[in-house]
Amino acid sequence: MVTRSGFVAIAGRPNVGKSTLVNALVGRKIAIVSDKAQTTRRAIRGVVTHEDTQLVLTDLPGVQRPRDTLTERMQRRVEQELGESDAALMVLNAVEGVGPGDRFIAAALRGAKVPVVVAVNKLDRCDRTKVVTMLKDAEDLGIADDIFPISAHKGDGVVALLEHLRGLMPEGPFYFSPEETSDQAEHVLLAELVREQVLRRTRQEVPHAVEVVIDDIFQERDDFVRVRALMWVETESQKGILIGTGGKMIKAIGTKARKELEREMGMQVHLDLTVRVRHGWRGDDRLLDRLGIE
Ligand SMILES: Nc1nc2c(ncn2[C@@H]2O[C@H](COP(=O)(O)OP(=O)(O)OP(=O)(O)O)[C@@H](O)[C@H]2O)c(=O)[nH]1
Numbered sequence: 027m028v029t030r031s032g033f034v035a036i037a038g039r040p041n042v043g044k045s046t047l048v049n050a051l052v053g054r055k056i057a058i059v060s061d062k063a064q065t066t067r068r069a070i071r072g073v074v075t076h077e078d079t080q081l082v083l084t085d086l087p088g089v090q091r092p093r094d095t096l097t098e099r100m101q102r103r104v105e106q107e108l109g110e111s112d113a114a115l116m117v118l119n120a121v122e123g124v125g126p127g128d129r130f131i132a133a134a135l136r137g138a139k140v141p142v143v144v145a146v147n148k149l150d151r152c153d154r155t156k157v158v159t160m161l162k163d164a165e166d167l168g169i170a171d172d173i174f175p176i177s178a179h180k181g182d183g184v185v186a187l188l189e190h191l192r193g194l195m196p197e198g199p200f201y202f203s204p205e206e207t208s209d210q211a212e213h214v215l216l217a218e219l220v221r222e223q224v225l226r227r228t229r230q231e232v233p234h235a236v237e238v239v240i241d242d243i244f245q246e247r248d249d250f251v252r253v254r255a256l257m258w259v260e261t262e263s264q265k266g267i268l269i270g271t272g273g274k275m276i277k278a279i280g281t282k283a284r285k286e287l288e289r290e291m292g293m294q295v296h297l298d299l300t301v302r303v304r305h306g307w308r309g310d311d312r313l314l315d316r317l318g319i320e
Contacts, residue, residue, distance in 0.1 A: 031080040032112030032195035037135060039127040042119040043147040047178035048072045048083050051188055075204040079192040082201055084111065108135070113194045114142045115187075116169065120152045124163040132167040141194050144170040145187055150177040213240035219286040220255050220299070223279045224268070232267055235260045241300075253287060254298045265301045276301065 038044050052072035072083040084107050108114060114135055118128055135142050144164050149157060157175060164173045172190060176183035217238040225233045242254040259265050269276050276299055284297040 027078055028197055029078050029080070029200055030192070030195040031082070031198045031200050033082045033084060033107075033110060034113045034115050034191055035084045035107045035111040036115045036117060037108075037131050038117035039119065039125075039131065042117045043178045044117050047117060047145065047147065047176070047184070050178045050181055050184045051081075051083060073202045074188065075200065075202070076188070076192065079195055080200045080202065080204070081188075081191055081195065105134075108138050108140075111138075111140055112196060113140050113191060114138050115191065116142060116144050116167075118144060118146045118160070118164055119148055120146050120156065120160045120175075121148045123160065124167065128167065132169045135169050141172075142170045143187070143190060143194075144173045145178075145183075146173060146175045147178050149175050149182065150180050213243060215290065216240050216243075216253060216287055217255065219290060220257070220279070220283040220297075223283045223286070224257065226282075227275065227279060228267065232259075232264050235264050236268070248293070250294045250296070251291060252296045252298065255283075255300070257299060257301045258304050259301060260304065262303055265303050268301050 036044050036048065049072075051074050053074075074081045074083065116128075116131060116135055118124060144167070146157075146160050146164050152160065161173060161175060164170075174183055174187040174190065176187055178184065217240045220240075221236065221238040224236050224238070228236070237258045239256045239258065240253060241256050242252075244252040244254075246252055257268060259268060267275065268279070270278075280297055280299045283299070284295050287295045287297060
């Protein structure tokens with residue numbers, strides 16, 4: 027059998043629904059979903075294998091103007107990923123319309139030497155007039171001939187998009203065995219599941235100041251595993267918020283995160299959460315390396 031395989035770099039402003047789309051394409055919970063901007067700090071991949079074609083999806087962090095060390099590193103990663111991809115998929119949010127952020131990303135994609143596809147997402151929240159305007163605006167970005175109206179949330183239009191992307195992949199051997207849906211180390215996925223619960227429960231600067239690292243996974247029995255996770259924050263006050271009055275917050279995060287881990291790992295989980303303060307970790311290259319953030 028002649029197989030096709032390739033990498034699809036997914037770009038788009040924070041919150042347009044990239045993670046939801048990756049999940050819809052892969053059909054499994056891979057990328058974390060949150061209504062807070064910039065959830066995805068690392069490039070998270072999902073793998074879709076269908077018949078003779080394999081797509082490796084790279085869920086890129088939002089392309090943004092560099093603000094601090096971490097964001098500059100993100101930017102470098104975005105450019106590197108585009109250079110190593112076979113197609114780029116830009117996601118737009120039809121509810122918010124095309125804005126300066128989208129044009130900034132479009133400009134970055136214009137230099138890409140691979141086919142660019144645009145997905146206009148969240149159509150379930152738009153009326154007909156808005157959809158027509160949005161498709162026109164998407165076309166006016168001038169980066170893609172192929173524009174797909176979709177609802178990643180409901181799954182509408184996702185199959186057509188997937189079929190189109192499959193057609194863009196060059197001939198080549200599969201990168202992953204057909205059963206694999208993600209190349210992430212298990213601990214990265216588990217850490218993201220814990221962090222998702224932090225994002226859901228905290229406000230303002232706290233969500234983005236928190237990084238979760240899985241410190242230890244100890245399989246005690248076939249059906250029981252102990253997971254130790256460290257939550258790094260930048261200040262004592264953030265630590266206080268995460269722990270909460272009488273430990274209420276950390277308990278709530280831990281309970282929900284444990285259930286998510288149990289679902290992911292398919293066994294009983296004991297989750298041990300510790301909060302640690304690391305002042306200014308965003309600017310610390312050594313710590314970023316340890317956390318696996320490039
Ligand atoms: N109504 C509707 N909501 C959607 C759709 N797709 C995503 N959302 C919602 O939009 C929000 C952001 O979705 P994400 O998938 O986290 O967005 P993202 O682009 O990955 O965001 P970052 O990772 O933060 O850059 C979530 O609340 C999703 O449930 C859609 O098709 N329709």
